[in-house]
Amino acid sequence: MEVRFFGVRGGVPTPEAGKLRFGGNTSCVTVRAAGAPLVILDAGTGIRILGNELVRQHPAGGIEGVILLSHLHWDHIQGIPFFKPLFHPGNRFEFIGLRPVGTSLRCQLEGQQNYAYFPVDMSHMSAAKSFREVADESFQLGTLKVSCRLLNHPGGCLGWRLEADGAAVVYATDNEHTGPGPEEAVVELARGADLFIFDTNYTPEEYAAGRQGWGHSTWLQAVINARAAGVDRLILFHHDQDHNDDQLLEIEELACREFPRSLAAREGLRVVLNGRGTGPEPRCLIELPGLEA
Numbered sequence: 001m002e003v004r005f006f007g008v009r010g011g012v013p014t015p016e017a018g019k020l021r022f023g024g025n026t027s028c029v030t031v032r033a034a035g036a037p038l039v040i041l042d043a044g045t046g047i048r049i050l051g052n053e054l055v056r057q058h059p060a061g062g063i064e065g066v067i068l069l070s071h072l073h074w075d076h077i078q079g080i081p082f083f084k085p086l087f088h089p090g091n092r093f094e095f096i097g098l099r100p101v102g103t104s105l106r107c108q109l110e111g112q113q114n115y116a117y118f119p120v121d122m123s124h125m126s127a128a129k130s131f132r133e134v135a136d137e138s139f140q141l142g143t144l145k146v147s148c149r150l151l152n153h154p155g156g157c158l159g160w161r162l163e164a165d166g167a168a169v170v171y172a173t174d175n176e177h178t179g180p181g182p183e184e185a186v187v188e189l190a191r192g193a194d195l196f197i198f199d200t201n202y203t204p205e206e207y208a209a210g211r212q213g214w215g216h217s218t219w220l221q222a223v224i225n226a227r228a229a230g231v232d233r234l235i236l237f238h239h240d241q242d243h244n245d246d247q248l249l250e251i252e253e254l255a256c257r258e259f260p261r262s263l264a265a266r267e268g269l270r271v272v273l274n275g276r277g278t279g280p281e282p283r284c285l286i287e288l289p290g291l292e293a
């Protein structure tokens, strides 16, 4: 299984000097497994970069993907209008997200491209599109077993666990961890995972200084959950828009002191999950951007 990071930022994009080592695009991560469609976790502005890559690889269409949406806050959907593969009739995408109250996932997504907000509505996106609404449940996408759980976030949010070939990745962002101990729902979702991607938007000091109830967690809360769930690797994710590269390096170092197998997500990061007991390879093979072989 391969996991790639196209957007690692929370809130809004940060195209500023001093923030580009980690990256300025908002949430978008891909998961590829043999025998499964391309899975895209969230459609923040990072999905634009992914889309351009896919169009270069498949100029005649034929792309099949599933977009798993944690929730519909802007930093998780704002890349959709700029995702070029949606404009080719030979491509096919399924959007899967949290079942809303009193409306549909399709209506909510179309609303982002209402004429008041964007000049091109979703009906002009000629790829085949389908929409599936879920809550706490499990289902298959080819060989991938997908499970989702409700997280603690204003308006609701889904955490995802994807498993195939004896390996598991968990994507749990936009979640407010409360209390001093591990968080039961998150630990259950992440138990024994090879790669655990978690919301570390704030430092513990920032969280204590008036950010309670805003729906996000800290690196320390990530470490507490990672330890309790017995994961192999922790990825610090959904970096605050006001944290620069130096601050993120410091956060990464602090997390590593408590949980040495921590890494702050960077745009361009690639992780290959080999699973357990499959040979001499490490469970998670990390390729940092710019260091690929």
Ligand SMILES: [Zn+2]
Residues within 6 Å of the ligand: 010, 011, 073, 075, 076, 174, 238
């Ligand atoms: Zn977010």
Ligand SMILES: [Zn+2]
Residues within 6 Å of the ligand: 071, 073, 153, 174, 215
């Ligand atoms: Zn959110």
